[in-house]
Amino acid sequence: MCSRRWELSLALELLLLPHLFLATSIQDYSKYAISSSNISLSISSLPRNYKTLTWFYTTDQKIVEWESGQLKYFNTKFKDRVRLDLQSGTLHIHNVQKEDSSTYLLMVLKDPGYEDEWKISLVVLDPVPKPVIEVKKTQEVNKCHLTLSCVIQDQPVNYTWYAESLPKESRSSVLEVTHTPQNYSSSYTCQVSNPVSSQNNTVNFTSPCVLAPSSGVAWTATWLVIMVTTVLGLLWI
Numbered sequence: 001m002c003s004r005r006w007e008l009s010l011a012l013e014l015l016l017l018p019h020l021f022l023a024t025s026i027q028d029y030s031k032y033a034i035s036s037s038n039i040s041l042s043i044s045s046l047p048r049n050y051k052t053l054t055w056f057y058t059t060d061q062k063i064v065e066w067e068s069g070q071l072k073y074f075n076t077k078f079k080d081r082v083r084l085d086l087q088s089g090t091l092h093i094h095n096v097q098k099e100d101s102s103t104y105l106l107m108v109l110k111d112p113g114y115e116d117e118w119k120i121s122l123v124v125l126d127p128v129p130k131p132v133i134e135v136k137k138t139q140e141v142n143k144c145h146l147t148l149s150c151v152i153q154d155q156p157v158n159y160t161w162y163a164e165s166l167p168k169e170s171r172s173s174v175l176e177v178t179h180t181p182q183n184y185s186s187s188y189t190c191q192v193s194n195p196v197s198s199q200n201n202t203v204n205f206t207s208p209c210v211l212a213p214s215s216g217v218a219w220t221a222t223w224l225v226i227m228v229t230t231v232l233g234l235l236w237i
């Protein structure tokens with residue numbers, strides 16, 4: 001009952017009278033995580049002898065609360081994936097998903113009317129897939145104009161191209177180059193990255209306008225070996 005009233009008054013104060021409430025915002029930071037990993041949301045130092053400690057997923061959804069010696073995990077999508085460390089205030093989350101991205105809020109009530117709060121914005125991202133490099137070429141006498149496109153399925157990434165010689169640093173998905181017999185790069189690597197992962201792929205040239213056979217061939221050969229081994233394995237049984 002008492003706690004209800006407290007929550008209500010807390011909500012009202014937060015909504016209507018933030019300037020009358022002595023809330024100290026200690027630390028706001030961002031954190032990136034890779035989907036399906038385990039993460040910890042932690043703060044640098046938890047006040048001693050706090051009265052109430054609450055982790056919120058959004059400003060109105062509580063994940064877990066400790067109050068008067070009682071620890072309560074709320075019935076949220078986090079219920080079986082979170083653990084609160086009462087010593088440090090750290091919230092451990094297992095198997096984070098993209099939908100868990102949010103600004104998490106930790107509120108610690110020290111005395112009625114005095115509280116500290118921390119905001120941690122969590123961004124959960126999928127690892128980037130391996131890019132494919134598509135090559136378009138236009139051959140002229142002693143020249144080959146090339147358009148190299150680094151392709152992945154739609155997802156925000158940064159692109160970086162590597163080659164023996166590049167006209168300038170290229171951070172776009174498409175690279176335009178001109179090869180001459182005297183001057184060309186035999187290899188181009190496109191790297192795609194987001195804050196949690198990176199992948200790359202390479203195309204090779206054997207001459208200014210001729211691509212080396214791609215690694216797809218090697219993959220087919222590997223696959224055949226696996227198939228043959230499996231078939232032999234089945235015959236053996």
Ligand SMILES: *[C@@H]1O[C@H](CO)[C@@H](O)[C@H](O)[C@H]1NC(C)=O
Pocket residue numbers: 036037038094095
């Ligand atoms: C995440 O935590 C769970 C439960 O503690 C554990 O089984 C799993 O191996 C952990 N996964 C990673 C990627 O560390």
Ligand SMILES: *[C@@H]1O[C@H](CO)[C@@H](O)[C@H](O)[C@H]1NC(C)=O
Pocket residue numbers: 165166167183184
């Ligand atoms: C070779 O090509 C690169 C990139 O287009 C250019 O920067 C460089 O000056 C060229 N070198 C020669 C020797 O032509």
Ligand SMILES: *[C@@H]1O[C@H](CO)[C@@H](O)[C@H](O)[C@H]1NC(C)=O
Pocket residue numbers: 156157158193194195
């Ligand atoms: C791309 O790079 C910029 C500058 O380094 C960075 O701020 C941004 O977060 C990166 N974007 C992705 C999707 O990695």
Ligand SMILES: *[C@@H]1O[C@H](CO)[C@@H](O)[C@H](O)[C@H]1NC(C)=O
Pocket residue numbers: 162189191199200201
């Ligand atoms: C490309 O990926 C390989 C293996 O994943 C890595 O060893 C290499 O450093 C990467 N190269 C670049 C230029 O990112």
Ligand SMILES: *[C@@H]1O[C@H](CO)[C@@H](O)[C@H](O)[C@H]1NC(C)=O
Pocket residue numbers: 187202203204212213214215
């Ligand atoms: C390109 O050449 C490099 C170095 O010779 C080699 O390691 C790589 O496997 C080649 N990649 C392809 C796709 O042919």
